[in-house]
Amino acid sequence: MDILLIAGLWLDESAWDDVVPELTALGHHPVPLALPGQGDGDASATLDDQLEAVLAAVDAAPGKPLVVGHSAASTLAWLAADARPEKVAKVALVGGFPAPDGRAYADHFAIEGGVMPFPGWDPFEGADAADLDQQSRDRFASTAVPVPEAVARGVVHLTDERRFDVPVVVVCPEFTPAQAEEWIADGDSPELARAARLEYLDLDSGHWPMVTRPREFARVLAKAANS
Template identity: 70%
Template sequence: MDILLIGGLWLNGSVWDRVASAMESLGHRPVPLTLPGQGDGSVSATLDDQLATVLAAVDAAAGKPMVVAHSAACTLAWLAADRRPERIAKVALIGGFPTADGQPYADFFEVSDGVMRFPGWGPFEGPDAADLDDGARREFEAGAISVPVGVTRGVVRLADERRFDVPTVVVCPEFTPEQAQELINAGDAPELARAKHIDFADLDSGHWPMLTRPAELARILAAAAGAA
């Protein structure tokens, strides 16, 4: 199965290198995506541009792909399910939940000079970054790509209720499946509250398991793809 891999904020497609290698050995075809504004040098990219890149990859896939997304990009995977519900076998959401219709995509941190830079480790201290040592943190910072404001403040538009029919797995790194279910039950993830086929997978890691637990993450995604 083709498995599209979408990194979250500040990341390009290379963040999936070790996961992709492990997935190939498990018999799947990983397709890491580098999004406009996150590795192609563009500072004018928009959320629509990023979604167009994801949809192009869905359309080019052999058969129905599984769309995997990390953190803020979980919304991109969900937008793809909204635009191509009949073309996607499954959505896997790692460490994040889809943003609701009408809300900004990822307006989380200060914007300056038209971009949202990596804000440093302060907002991520605790479970998010506990498994990143000093060297890994320096490497992350050195490679972090400032995300254009046209992406972060782009407005999410969802329209096709068939997205709720697309099977979904929530991969839970810095939180547990029980905590994820509690968030959904409390109304903090309204899109997933309406998903008709949702599973959870536990992963003992911080917020960036593709960096710290690539083999384990690959096995979880391969199992999800097999179930699809």
């Protein structure tokens, strides 16, 4: 199966470098996506530009792909299901939940000079970054790509209720499946509360398993693709 890999904030497609060979060895065709504004130096990129790049990859896939969204990019994966419900086999949401219609994509941190730079590690202390050693933290921070303001503050537009029929896998790294299920039941993710087919897969890692547990992460994604 084609597996489209969308990295979260501050990451370009190279974030998947250690996951790609593992998925290939498991018999899948991983496709890390290059998003406008995440690695190409285009600070004017918008959320719509990024969604167009995702949809182009969905349309180019020979069959129905699994669309994987990491962290904030869970929303991009869900937007793909909304725009192409007949072409997306399944979405896998890793360490994140999709923003609802009318909300900003990822307006979580300060904007400086038209971009949202990586804010440092203080906001992520605890379960998010517990398995990142200092070398990994330094490497991440030094290569982090500032997110264009028009991406971070882009407004999410969801229009096709057929998205709720697209199967969803919630991959749970820094939280447990039980916690995710409870949050959704409590109304923290109105979109996933309406998903017709929802399953949970556990992954014992922090928020960035492509860095700390690439082999285990690939196995979980392969399981999502095969289920």
